[in-house]
Amino acid sequence: xxMGLVLLAFPLTAxxxxxxxxEKGFLTKTWSGQQPEENFCIECxxxxxxxxxxxxxxxxxxxxxHAQNQIACHDCHGGDPKDPSMSMSPHRGFVGKPAPNEVPExxxxxxxxxxKNYLESDHGKAFRSSGKGPNCVTCHGSHGIQQANIEIISExxxxxxxxxxxxxxxxxxxxxxxxxxxxLSQGLLNLxxxxxxxxxxxxxxxxxxxxxxxxxxSVDVNMVKDRTDEFSHKLSAVENRIRATERELRFRxxxxxxxxxxxxxxxxxxxxxxxxPKE
Amino acid sequence: MEMIQRIRDWLEVRIGLDELIxxxxxxxxxxxxxxxxxxxxxxxxxxxxxxxxxGICLLIYYIPHADHAFRSVQDIMTRVPYGWLxxxxxxxxxxxxxxxxxxxxxxxxxxxxxxxPRELTWVSGGMMLIITLGFGxxxxxxxxxxxxxxxxxxxxSIPTAFPVVGDFFTRLLxxxxxxxxxxxxxxxxxxxxxxxxxxxxxxxxxxxxxRRIGLSATPxxxxxxxxxxxxEYRKKTHPDGHPYYPYLLExxxxxxxxxxxxxxxxxxxxxxxxxxxxxxxxxxxxxxxENIRPEWYLLAPYQMLKLIPNKLLGILIQIILVAVFIFxxxxxxxxxxxxxxxxxxxxxxxxxxxxMVILMWWGSR
Numbered sequence: 001x002x003m004g005l006v007l008l009a010f011p012l013t014a015x016x017x018x019x020x021x022x023e024k025g026f027l028t029k030t031w032s033g034q035q036p037e038e039n040f041c042i043e044c045x046x047x048x049x050x051x052x053x054x055x056x057x058x059x060x061x062x063x064x065x066h067a068q069n070q071i072a073c074h075d076c077h078g079g080d081p082k083d084p085s086m087s088m089s090p091h092r093g094f095v096g097k098p099a100p101n102e103v104p105e106x107x108x109x110x111x112x113x114x115x116k117n118y119l120e121s122d123h124g125k126a127f128r129s130s131g132k133g134p135n136c137v138t139c140h141g142s143h144g145i146q147q148a149n150i151e152i153i154s155e156x157x158x159x160x161x162x163x164x165x166x167x168x169x170x171x172x173x174x175x176x177x178x179x180x181x182x183x184l185s186q187g188l189l190n191l192x193x194x195x196x197x198x199x200x201x202x203x204x205x206x207x208x209x210x211x212x213x214x215x216x217x218s219v220d221v222n223m224v225k226d227r228t229d230e231f232s233h234k235l236s237a238v239e240n241r242i243r244a245t246e247r248e249l250r251f252r253x254x255x256x257x258x259x260x261x262x263x264x265x266x267x268x269x270x271x272x273x274x275x276x277p278k279e
Numbered sequence: 280m281e282m283i284q285r286i287r288d289w290l291e292v293r294i295g296l297d298e299l300i301x302x303x304x305x306x307x308x309x310x311x312x313x314x315x316x317x318x319x320x321x322x323x324x325x326x327x328x329x330x331x332x333x334g335i336c337l338l339i340y341y342i343p344h345a346d347h348a349f350r351s352v353q354d355i356m357t358r359v360p361y362g363w364l365x366x367x368x369x370x371x372x373x374x375x376x377x378x379x380x381x382x383x384x385x386x387x388x389x390x391x392x393x394x395x396p397r398e399l400t401w402v403s404g405g406m407m408l409i410i411t412l413g414f415g416x417x418x419x420x421x422x423x424x425x426x427x428x429x430x431x432x433x434x435x436s437i438p439t440a441f442p443v444v445g446d447f448f449t450r451l452l453x454x455x456x457x458x459x460x461x462x463x464x465x466x467x468x469x470x471x472x473x474x475x476x477x478x479x480x481x482x483x484x485x486x487x488x489x490r491r492i493g494l495s496a497t498p499x500x501x502x503x504x505x506x507x508x509x510x511e512y513r514k515k516t517h518p519d520g521h522p523y524y525p526y527l528l529e530x531x532x533x534x535x536x537x538x539x540x541x542x543x544x545x546x547x548x549x550x551x552x553x554x555x556x557x558x559x560x561x562x563x564x565x566x567x568x569e570n571i572r573p574e575w576y577l578l579a580p581y582q583m584l585k586l587i588p589n590k591l592l593g594i595l596i597q598i599i600l601v602a603v604f605i606f607x608x609x610x611x612x613x614x615x616x617x618x619x620x621x622x623x624x625x626x627x628x629x630x631x632x633x634x635m636v637i638l639m640w641w642g643s644r
Contacts, residue, residue, distance in 0.1 A: 070566075195554040197353045199561075252363055253547055260543035267536035274529050 040084040041073040060144035076106065101127075103135040111136075113214035121219045134161065148213060150178045166221070173224045174216060180235050181209050187242045194249055201241060208234050304524035308517040310496035313527055316390070317494070319383035321531035322538050326376035327482070329542075330414075333369040334471070336362075341421065343467035345460030348423035349561040367546045370553050373415055375542055377576050380408050388607075388628070391616030392495040395509055398608035400492065403485040405605040410478045415574060417470040420463060426555060428562035429571040431466070432458045440590040457564070493517065572642065579635045582642030 044050060045058040061067050066075075073081060078093030080086045088094045098106040104124070108115025118124045118136075126133030139152050150171060158167040184205055188198045212231050215224060290296040309317075340359050342351040355362035384404060387393055393401035420431040435458060438448040454461030493515030521527070545552055557568050573581050580597050587593035603610065611624075618625050 192556060192559055193551065195356075195551040195559060197356070197559050249550075252550070256364070256367075256543050256546040256550075260540060260547050263536050263539040263543060267533060267540060270529060270533040270536055273525070274533060278525065 039072065039081045040087045041077075041079070041081045044084075044087075057143050064143060064145050065147045066145055071110075076109075100135065101131055103137055107136040113210065114217045117214050117217040121217060123217075123219055149182075150174055166219075170216070170219065170221050170224065173221055173228065177212060177228055177231050177235070180232070180239075181205065181212070184235060184238055184242060187239075187246075191242065191245055191249075196245055196249070201238065205235075205238055208238070304528070305522045307523040308520040309494050309523050309527045310517050310520050312497050313494070313521070313530070314497060315530055315534060316383075316386040317497070317527065318531040318534040319379060319386060320489075322379045322534045323376065323383055324482075325535045325538060326372060326379055327478075329368060329372045330376060331475075333365045333372065336365040337369055338471065343421070343464050345423060345463050345562075348421060348463060352422040364546075367550065368542065371542050371545050373418060374553060374575070375538060375545075377411055377415060379538065380411055381576075384408060389618050390495070390497050391618060393608040394611070394614075394616055395608070396492055396512075397488070397495060400485060400488040401608045402605055403481050403488065407478060407481045407485060409601070409605075410474055410481065412576065413474050414470060414478075415576065417466040417474065419574060420458075420466045421470065422558070423463060423562045424558045425560040425562055425566070425568050426557035428458060428564070429557075429568055430573050431462065433571055434573055434577070435462070437584070437594060440594050442591075459564075575639065575643070578642035579638035582638040585642070 042058045042061075045054055061073070066072075073079070074093075077097075078095045079088050080092040080094075083092075086092050088096070095106075104115055104118060104127070108118075119128070123133050127135055139157060140148065153167050153171045153174075155164040155167075158164050185202075188202050188205065192198050208231065215227060218224075287296060337355060340351060340355050340362065342348060352366070355366050357363075387401065387404070416431075416434060420427045435449055435452045438452070439445045441448070450456070452462070452465065453459070454465050491514065494517070495515070496517070560568075572578065583597065584590065584593040587596065613621065613624075615621055618628065
């Protein structure tokens, strides 16, 4: 009785803003489907009032790797996407479009390891000394950025500034490790489809990949070759764990099939018993 | 063998074992035209027993805390020896159990076996179905995944459509304004300590009523159901019927095997059938998944609520439907048991079933 009273008393002491929450969500919106967050950056950049050169930004971002990973406008540019009057206020951290010489630091706020290797590379040095070297957006683009892959290193892109030979050597040095990372990522996704929790392993693979790609930004072929073994070893450990999980799933399937067979046999025997005439 | 005989003798002089067996197995008579559908109640009992056993196994390793629930369930799936088997049996079993209970009630309805003097048997069965759905609902949140978190958020919003008591009831369920760790512990308490004794109570009542009133014969064979005025208690004993053992017990055991076959067929060939991708992602209150929808057995009422513009009206209609379902034996006073001789009821039933299937399909899209 006392427990019952306590149970009833507890919720009564909670302050309720249900009505408001309920009326906003439950009564006015459908119960399922995506509930988009309010984002005035996207709203303005998609409106007719926007200058044509800024109109494509929102669409490019929506199709980007950043969007897929919930990296929104304000994560890079600052500002407040929920308040139209303050969305571009420096008081809310709005920095707008970076000047070309600010681009590496702009992206490097998040991609710290890559920034370090890039600044120490020939690309970074050329960029800092003359302002003419490639920066992040030269190879990766900006708003429409896609998941980085080895195909970014291409004759068309690299030969804009120098001969492709050195880049080709780098691509060859990267190829096997990148291929392995792609295979393992796919392997993990397949495990998720089988109902396996993979987030820890995925984060592990992601950090190996990030470390490897940071290394690549040094554009030092010898360094990449020297450290490839180290990465191969780490990736082999991930691969072994994936294979072990796949074996475990196969075992589970076979084990439950055996139990199924047992019940099918028992069912058949009972069926024959039912059909047997009785005294 | 001698040892077994000694145990038998020991029990015989103390509890009258032979008489017990005779009264409950060989001399207990069941109707002549009894069919496999009469065994569905026993299948449900088997299903509940499996849920209890596997549930206890899970309980040993599960941690009912928002910070640990998801991880503990993943540990059960990956680190606890055969933990995956117990969890799969529990999850698949819960869905199969609801299916078995629903089929059981539909067949009872079709055979008219809810009619007097079995009104209370039907009501107790209906209450057991509602408690079973309560088990499903409360158990759904426990793995603390994106799927379970958001489905619970939607379902616990429903009572707020009621004036005056709605807010209170939702707060009572959630233990606060939102689905949080407090909700998790409440649902856990509901799942393992509040619903089970309630369920056992109704189950005991249900089985006692069946034994006290006697099994009803199927109206599809040679109808032997009396149409006498109900003026005094008279147990239906079926003196010309078959003994419970082996006639019905064999059928019950066979249907039990069918139940297990269904369970292990799903675990073997479709192990992720009840585990969509959101079920492997930990709950995140800040990230709403794209498709929130309740379990399949709540899809029809869920879609119905979506279709009715006024939510209060929608919920009231559903409550009325549930009340009609539970108290149907008191509303249907027609003496004819055979639904094939009642075209209007048969038509209504077919329309209802088709509507349910359409709403379920619609709700799943």
